[in-house]
Amino acid sequence: MTHRLLVSDTKVIDTEAIREELDASDVRLERTDARMPDDLIDVAAEIDGLVVDANTHVTERVISSLNSLEVVGRAGIGVDNVDVRAAADHGVTVVNVPDYCLDEVSTHALGLMLACVRRIPTFDRAVRDGTWDWTVGRPIDRLQGQTVGLVAFGKIARSLSRKLRGFDVDVLVYDPYVSEPEMAGFDVTKVSFRNLLDRSHVVSVHAPLTNETRGLFDVDAFSSMRENAVLVNTARGGIVDESALHGALVSGEIAAAGLDVREEEPPTATPLSELETVVFTPHVGWYSEASRSELTRSVFVDVLQVLDGGDPDHPVDPESSW
Structure with missing residues (x-):
């Protein structure tokens, strides 16, 4: 029996990374630009599997409307765009790629942090405009000896905490779901959210x-943060109120x-875009050629299984917390 697999994700179109697996399987691979529920329902009526990115909304209505659906592969770590509970209720397996x-x-x-602290984009724009003046980025505080606060302490934050050791900074962590013993060995201090905001540079x-x-946020x-504080967000836009x-x-x-x-990707023009105190990148933190290949292989292999x-290697638990 041939399975129909619909891909709504531009990051995993590198099917050459899994050419051998695709050739060995009885799967017909199809692609779509559909992202919103109504559009997805229209194009996926007889689909057995979905592979989606962060901007494809797999709601309860989508899941209940697709009678042939067996599996949703989230090409990434976060599954906030997939109704995992509804999938479980309808017998649909959800998989993700937790370690890529x-x-x-x-x-x-870390790059965004250093760009903001050292005012690198400000200096770059000034030099390109013909201004050779070290004062255009004033004031700049020394990073050494300052405090960095990490909101949540999953695998990415733990990787960042190790990288920060070379900068001689104190690292605070707010994560109600990770205990102090679990943080042992990372040279970090567990604090409340308010305490982290009060103390972090x-x-x-x-x-x-x-x-x-x-x-x-x-x-x-x-209002609780320091006047010289820098905010870095490589997680999800909706965590930060952009107007605030x-x-x-x-x-x-x-x-x-x-x-x-x-908050919206791709973003529309907002007043935030006009501020030189903000450094933007286009949700590209995940990307390297190696990570793209690993992402493709992991999500497709799990979906094909x-x-x-x-049984997939990386099923998503509908009861899991952040």
Whole structure:
């Protein structure tokens, strides 16, 4: 029996990475640009499997409408765009790729952090405009001896904490689901969210997007941060209220922000885009050629295993917390 597998993800179109597996399987691979539920339902009526990215919305209505659906492969770590509970209720397996791009995202977060702290984009723009003046980026504080706060302490944050050891900074962590014994050996200190905001010169966000974390960085949170603080977000855009962030930057409540993710992707023009105190990248923290190949192989192999009646290596637990 031939299985139909629909791919709604531009990151895993590198099918040459799994050519051998595809040739050995009885799967017909199809592609779509559909991202929203109505569009997805229209094109996926007889689909057995889906492979989706962060911007494809696999809601309960999508899952209940696709009678042939057996498996959803989330090409990435976060599954906030997939109704995992509804999938479980309908007997649909959800898989993700929990161990990919750990080095890439932690390195990207560090890069955004350094770009903001050292005002590198400001100097770059000035030099390109013909201005050779060290004062255009003033003031700049020394990173050494400062405090970096990590919001959530999963695998990416742990990778970043190891990279930060060479910068002689203190590292604080807010994560209600990771105990102090679990943090032992990482040279970090577990604190409350409020304490982290009060003390950190740099705050780096690594939490998944859940009901608990949506809008976590709001007006109140920014008012608790230091005036010279930098916010870095390589997790999910919805964790940060962009209107509140804009207000905090304009009023001087915080100094700068480095954003790889946005509330809306791709983003529309917003006042935030006009601020030179923000460094933007296009949700690219995950990317290297190696991570793309690993992503493709992992998600496709797991999906093919389910379609062949086997157990996947990376099933998503519908009861898991952030």
